[in-house]
Amino acid sequence: QPVLTQPPSASASLGASVTLTCTLSSGYSNYKVDWYQQRPGKGPRFVMRVGTGGIVGSKGDDIPDRFSVSGSGLNRYLTIKNIQEEDESDYYCGADYGSGSNSVVFGGGTKLTVL
Amino acid sequence: QVQLVESGGGVIQPGGSLTLSCAASGFSFSSYGMHWVRQAPGKGLEWVAIIWFDGSNENYADSVKGRFTISRDNSKDTLYLQMKSLRVDDTAVYYCARAGSVGIGPWGQGTLVTVSS
Numbered sequence: 001q002p003v004l005t006q007p008p009s010a011s012a013s014l015g016a017s018v019t020l021t022c023t024l025s026s027g028y029s030n031y032k033v034d035w036y037q038q039r040p041g042k043g044p045r046f047v048m049r050v051g052t053g054g055i056v057g058s059k060g061d062d063i064p065d066r067f068s069v070s071g072s073g074l075n076r077y078l079t080i081k082n083i084q085e086e087d088e089s090d091y092y093c094g095a096d097y098g099s100g101s102n103s104v105v106f107g108g109g110t111k112l113t114v115l
Numbered sequence: 116q117v118q119l120v121e122s123g124g125g126v127i128q129p130g131g132s133l134t135l136s137c138a139a140s141g142f143s144f145s146s147y148g149m150h151w152v153r154q155a156p157g158k159g160l161e162w163v164a165i166i167w168f169d170g171s172n173e174n175y176a177d178s179v180k181g182r183f184t185i186s187r188d189n190s191k192d193t194l195y196l197q198m199k200s201l202r203v204d205d206t207a208v209y210y211c212a213r214a215g216s217v218g219i220g221p222w223g224q225g226t227l228v229t230v231s232s
Contacts, residue, residue, distance in 0.1 A: 034218040036160070043210050044152075044160065046220030057217035092160050094219070102174040104150070104162035104219070 002028040004093050004107035011113040017081045020110050022093030024074045031095050032056050033076040035069065038090045038109075047091075050076045080112075088114040117141040117221045119211050124226030131201050135226060137194040137211030145169070145189035148214035151196045153207035154225070161207070164196065165214065179205075201230045 003025040012018035022033050035047040046060035050069035059067065066081045080087055093107040123135040137149070151163040164185040166173045173185050184197040194211050208225040 036219075038160075043222040043224050044212075044220075045222065046215065046218040049217045060218070060220055090159075094160070094162075098174070100172075102165055102172070103176075104152075104165070106152075106160040106162060109159040 001097050001103065001105055002031055002095055004033065004095060004105060006091075006093060006107040006110045008108065009111045009113065011115055012080075012083050013115045014083060014085065016083055017079065018083060018112065020078045020080075020091050020112065022076045022078075022107050024076070024095070026074070028095075029074050031097070033071075033093045033095050035076075035078045036092045036094060038092065039086070040089070044092065047078065050078075083114055085114055088112060117213070119213070119221060119223035121209060121211050121223045121226035124209065124228045126229045126231060127201055128232050129201060129203055129230055131230075132197070132199045133201065133228060134198070135196040135209055135211075135228070137196075137223060139192045139194065139211075139213075142213070144187075144192040149185075149187060149194045150212045150214055150219055151183075151185060151194075152210045152212060152219070152222075153205075154210070155204070155207045158207075163209070166194070198228070201228075203230050206230045 005023045032051040034049045036044040038044040048059045049056040050071050052071040068079050070077045090109045092109045118140045120138045150165050164175045166185045182200045186195045210225045212219045212222040
């Protein structure tokens with residue numbers, strides 16, 4: 001199964017931009033990855049799916065245009081522009097795998113702090 | 116709007132059993148697969164189980180296989196997670212979530228299961 005690796009923390013100043021990275025394990029370069037946002041004390045919410053060609057399908061409900069994704073090789077990126085206070089969250093990447101995509105694996109998450 | 120409300124969490128001794136429920140509303144429940152995902156205190160997300168829209172297929176994480184059973188009652192728009200032989204490391208907030216054509220969502224607010232003697 002794929003392993004998804006995320007740096008544990010990131011920070012950015014209000015109004016700045018930040019790019020979060022999710023790295024797939026070797027041999028899984030064709031995999032798509034889903035990004036999730038989890039605000040403090042809340043359940044996660046789907047942000048969008050990304051492959052090497054960029055976004056796959058549509059963004060999740062109420063995800064601002066400030067959020068975008070890209071992918072290259074084993075890396076899948078989530079970029080947030082003009083960061084707002086409400087963007088301070090934990091961000092997880094996840095991927096389907098297995099027969100019929102009937103299993104899911106998550107990365108360890110990145111805690112984004114807005115300075 | 117889509118709403119998923121988990122219930123049934125609580126404190127249980129190691130080796131005990133507990134059944135979680137997830138009441139769905141705002142969408143055609145019988146048309147969607149459903150997931151359970153858990154999050155230990157201060158830790159990341161761990162996928163637990165999936166069930167097909169019609170209950171015809173299910174799959175589990177290795178960590179819960181043989182101990183947990185996912186099921187659904189489409190007549191009641193309700194998802195279940197039966198948990199047996201509970202261990203201290205099963206302590207977590209358990210979320211139910213809808214399987215989408217892309218990604219997992221929406222998610223419920225979660226229910227806390229604490230396994231402790």
